[in-house]
Amino acid sequence: MTTLKRVDVHVEGIVQGVGFRPFVYCLANRLGLAGRVHNDVNGVHIEVEGALAGVEEFLTALERDAPALSEIERVTVVSGEPAGHSGFTIAASDPAGPGRALVSADTATCDGCLRELADPGDRRHRYPFVNCTDCGPRFTIVRGVPYDRPLTTMAGFGMCEDCAREYHDPADRRFHAQPTCCPACGPRLRLRDARGTELCGDPVACAATLLRAGRVVAVKGLGGYHLAVTASDERAVAALRGRKHREEKPFAVMVADLRQARRLCEIDDSAAALLTGRARPVVLLPRRSGAAVAPSVAPGNRSLGIMLPYTALHHLLLAELAEPMVLTSGNVSDEPIAYEDADALTRLGGIADAFLTHDRPIHTRADDSVVRPLAGGVTVLRRARGYAPEPLALRRTVRRPVLACGAELKSTFCLALGRRAFVSQHLGDLENHDTLRAFTDGIEHFCGLFGIRPEVVAYDPHPDYLSTRHALEIAGVDHVAVQHHHAHIASCLADNGDRGPVIGVAFDGLGHGPDGTLWGGEFLRADLTGYERLGHLAQVPMPGGVAAIRQPWRMAAAYLRDEHPGLAVAERNADHWADVLRLAAGGLNSPLTSSAGRLFDAVSALLGIRDRISYEGQAAIELEQRADPAETGVYPAEVTGAGPLVVQSGDLVRAAAADLAAGVDSGVIAGRFHNGLAAVVTRACAAIRQSTGLTAVALSGGVFQNALLLERTAERLRAAGFRVLTHVRVPPNDGGLSLGQAAVAAAQDGA
Structure with a gap:
């Protein structure tokens, strides 16, 4: 029986x-x-x-x-x-109760759908919105849970008989594929001019013709609009820069396939896996000599940001164009990406000559993710489409629901409950009304999707951050201030499932220090419940305050004073050099900072790489690009004091100045500077180990986006017997800060 x-x-x-x-x-x-x-x-x-x-x-x-x-x-x-x-x-879905189901990230078009797209005998031949249960839009079209068609932006498209038959057939790969559609019943592609008038002809073929003619075309993607030009057309790329007000920050390039990508960049197996994976991020890769892209695509940069197509529309457009195209966020610099059709026409009408658009609404904007392969791993620099909103597993249970509001630059927020943390997609710099609205609307959307209503709200103590102001306006919750650099180290701990304590090395541009100075080159004893500052880079004045960020030569003046007369950086800025020295000496509008980012700025300006910047972190990025990776020389720097210890980072600047005066090549100097900083970080950590017994080091903060510094520092630390934690799932920059804030708030709440 x-x-x-x-x-x-x-x-x-x-x-x-x-x-x-x-x-x-x-x-x-x-x-x-x-x-x-x-x-x-x-x-x-x-x-x-x-x-x-x-x-x-x-x-x-x-x-x-x-x-x-x-x-x-x-x-x-x-x-x-x-x-x-x-x-x-x-059976039918049960919508009762608060939503806690997880929502998949948007996923690149699968091989099965690509075969249909290319098959003249298939009813979805050349249909730009082909998808199935294995691919297509998810997060960007979801309005609520459970994930059923009526709760997506596909609700307005009634299925034809053929699509309905597939949708209701459990043996079909489109069974309950909520965005499923075809040319008979789905969204329609259109090409419009800058005034919104629909243009005749096949939209994809006509858009490719415009691109070949040097025009700028706005293309509606999964999470918003992009701006496209032919990547080899210098005049078109320069025009896009001028219209977008993006003077020098590198553009991403979309290529048709790996073969085309390999013509532009050096690609190993790990890079190929990132490029072809379902997330399809922008991957930063070493540029090949003679790569056929316009000089203005990535000026001053030895790398290119490459991505492969992730929608059927991208595949069709690249096939028509038959060469790579620049595909950059559809916005004016410092604004969030445009995603609503009418708003895109208004905001991008002065940039784009035409709009390749469609009538499937986007519910949630999501920019492209950006990653950088490293030896044996990857660093996520921007986490958005393809990754968000999939949760990050936490080692420690969060008792009460937490909202963490992040910082200001590279804004994200995080909701945490139980063993899950939901870090939002990258939202941009929280410095204007549009980004603030995206931030507040995003919080409300996540709360609804995942059934989390915050009882604890974490925030950065910087009083001028809009994220901080929003956090403090939320009533009926417990507020938890989390120091900026503690949050960086906590983010690295949570990213690695580690509770600490560790020696935390937090290097970034700057953050609000509890002593009234601007921190940014910190050595902390940290776990998820608290921290102690055990060391820092030597403090120097920032002459002119914020002006010293926009004009890195001011930091060179602050570090060098009058010790190295006759340097070219002083001659280039002779009209203001003496005034800046007086500012630095007198302390007027010259706050003290230990920032590693400002240290990089000083060396970049010293070497004549960048006196003034047009985007955040530019001087440091270009200094890394200039460095000779084969250089093994090391600039010496002292570690003094004990409580806290002080890394005399000015020693590195003075050594660089001496080599420059002796005629040493700038690439060699940049390499020795990176090696010197990695060496002195290791010596400082060894000194802290001796006094604390800690044997693990966590590296976090935006400066550790620098692959050369990260790899050299991690190598030296491991050689010295340390266990080294670096970021894996969230960025080391402020885009990962909200995860750290949430982890600290939860740990303190449960302590």
Whole structure:
């Protein structure tokens, strides 16, 4: 006699919109089991019954063979008495209760859909919105949960008979693919001029013709509009820069495939995996000599940001164009990316000559993600499309729901509850009304999607940040201030699932210090509940305050004073050099800072690389690009004091100045500077280890976006016997700060 068994199974994780229910349906039928499966606000609920062996195999295969896009976090199984189900069915979703189901990130077009796109005999041949359960828009079209078509921006597109048949067939890969559509029933592509008038002809072919003619075309993507020009056309790229007011910051380049990418950049296996993965981020890669891109694409940069197409529209456009194209965020510099059609026409009408657009609404804007391969890993520099809003697993349980509001530059927020942290997509610099609105609207959307209403709100103590002001305006919650550099180290700890304590090396532009100075070159003893400042880079004045950030030559003056007369940086800025020296000496409008970012600025200006910047971090980025990676020389720097210890970073600047005066090549000097900083960081950590016994070091802050510095520092630390933590899932810059704030607030709340 066959032993019967029934179980109720609840699956949590990314299990909606990824083909999980049809997978369950097919698995149950293959094993001869009865029951039903449906979505609810927390995930997928399954009732299954049948022969004992079949049910046990079902439970094993449920996790072992789950769909590729799914990510199972937890499976709860409760045994019960068989209910006499006849067959196995997929039931309607249950929308009751607060939403806690996870939403998948937007996913690049899969191979199956690309085959249909290229097949003249397929009804979706050359259809720009082809998708299935394995690919397509997710996060950017979701209005609420459970993830069903009525709660997406596809709600206004009724399915034709053919699409409905696929949608309702559990054996079809489009079963319950919420964005599914075809030319008969789905969104329509249009090409419009800058006034909004629709242009005749095939929109893709006509857009490619405009690009070849040197025009700027705005292209509506998954999470907003991009601005496109042909990557090899210097006049077109320069025109885009002028119209967008983006003087020198590098543009990203989209290529058709890996073969085209390899013509432009050096690509190893790890880089190829990043380029072709489902997230399809912009990948920063070493540029090949003679790469066929216009000089204005990435001026002063030995790397290129490369990405492969992630929508069918991109594939079609690149095939028509037959060469790479610049594809950069559709905005004027410092504004958030445009994503609503009318707003895009207004804001981008003075930049774009035409708009390749469509009528599928975008609910949530999401810019492209940016990553950089490193030896044995990757650094995420901007986490957005393709990654957000998928949660980050936490090692420590968050008791009460936490909202962390981040900082000001590279703004993100984070919601945390239980063992999950939801870090928002990159929102931009929180310095204007549009970005603030995106920030506040995003918080409300995440709260609704994931059923989290904050009881604890964490914020940066800098009094002028808009994120701080918003946090303090939230009533009925507990407010927790988290020092900026403690949040950086806590972010690295949470990113690695480590509780600490560690020696935290937090190097960035600057942050508000509790002693009234501007921190940015810090050595901390830190865990998730607190920190102690054990050391820092030597403090120097910032002559003119904010002006010293925009004009790095001022930092060169602050470091060098009159010790090296006759240097070219002083001659180039002779009209104001003496005034700046007096400012620095007198302290008027010259706040003290320990910032590592300002140290890089000083050396960049000293070497004649960058006296003035047009975007944040430019001087430091170009200094890294100038450095000779083969250089092994090391500039010496003293470590003095004990409580706290002080790294005499001015020694590095003076050594660079002496070499410059002796005629040493600037690339050699830049290499020796990087090596010298890595060496003195290691010596400072060794001194702290001796006094504290700590043997792990966490490296965080925007300065550690510098791959050369990060790799050299990590190598030296490991050689000295340290365990080294670096960022893996969130950026080391302020884009990862909200995760650190949330981790600290949760730890203090549970302490």
